[in-house]
Amino acid sequence: MCRPAFYTIAYEINPWMDLNNPADHRNANRQWQYLYNLIENSGADISLIEPVKDLPDMVFTANAGLVYKDSIILSNFKHRERQGEEQYYAKWFSDLGYKRHRLQAGISYEGEGDTVFYKNIILLGYGFRTDLAAHTHIGEIIGKEYISLELIDPHFYHLDTCLLYIKPADLIVYYPEAFHPKSIEIIKGLPSKILQLSKEEAHLFVCNSVNIGMNLIVFKCPDTLYKKLEEFGLKIISADTSEFMKSGGSVRCMVLRLS
Numbered sequence: 315m316c317r318p319a320f321y322t323i324a325y326e327i328n329p330w331m332d333l334n335n336p337a338d339h340r341n342a343n344r345q346w347q348y349l350y351n352l353i354e355n356s357g358a359d360i361s362l363i364e365p366v367k368d369l370p371d372m373v374f375t376a377n378a379g380l381v382y383k384d385s386i387i388l389s390n391f392k393h394r395e396r397q398g399e400e401q402y403y404a405k406w407f408s409d410l411g412y413k414r415h416r417l418q419a420g421i422s423y424e425g426e427g428d429t430v431f432y433k434n435i436i437l438l439g440y441g442f443r444t445d446l447a448a449h450t451h452i453g454e455i456i457g458k459e460y461i462s463l464e465l466i467d468p469h470f471y472h473l474d475t476c477l478l479y480i481k482p483a484d485l486i487v488y489y490p491e492a493f494h495p496k497s498i499e500i501i502k503g504l505p506s507k508i509l510q511l512s513k514e515e516a517h518l519f520v521c522n523s524v525n526i527g528m529n530l531i532v533f534k535c536p537d538t539l540y541k542k543l544e545e546f547g548l549k550i551i552s553a554d555t556s557e558f559m560k561s562g563g564s565v566r567c568m569v570l571r572l573s
């Protein structure tokens with residue numbers, strides 16, 4: 315994770331960001347700390363990367379890259395505004411001895427934000443941030459088969475904003491409207507339990523949640539959905555991420571899984 319020391323809305327690179335709707339610094343720090351404590355109390359070990367001035371979106375570490383075993387595939391950010399983050403993630407992982415991979419310049423890939431580990435394969439998003447051309451390389455580097463899913467709604471510009479796989483429940487939670495019809499068919503065919511979200515639920519970034527075992531950390535979850543998720547055996551824990559929603563990110567964006 316990365317402390318939101320320099321977090322602010324400094325540019326607009328997705329439809330949620332609005333320079334006229336600034337983030338409240340104190341509140342953002344409070345919300346981040348609450349999330350940090352929740353994750354730590356759930357039993358996870360957390361490593362931190364030092365925040366850097368003028369890189370406000372570094373708090374969204376899910377976009378640093380994709381960690382697989384002892385390797386990191388570093389992101390090539392689509393937008394110039396975030397490209398400055400790349401060197402800091404590269405150094406952090408190299409200092410810890412990770413094998414580093416990077417796609418060739420010109421092919422964009424935004425890490426775990428566009429990648430979901432699913433059973434023995436990976437699901438990769440494309441359409442807004444990650445290029446389709448990146449998928450073959452990602453599959454080759456980590457030696458897994460992959461399925462490409464096309465995103466079509468700019469509000470759901472990363473795969474982790476509209477699809478969540480909760481492994482211990484073998485449950486896929488997704489928002490169909492965010493996907494191209496061909497991709498919806500693919501998702502429907504996956505051999506897991508599937509829960510579809512309504513527009514209202516999806517816009518609360520319910521898919522952008524983090525599970526630690528059967529505990530699911532979500533921003534906001536309407537009562538009806540809460541009940542449905544509980545029926546799958548999940549325990550719902552809420553964490554207010556309203557300050558980060560102003561940047562188009564929630565719980566999952568702020569965490570990069572290392573193992």
Ligand code: ARG
Nearest residue numbers: 328374376427472561563567
């Ligand atoms: N403002 C950031 C961006 O537009 C938010 C990133 C959210 N991250 C995520 N994994 N969905 O890049």
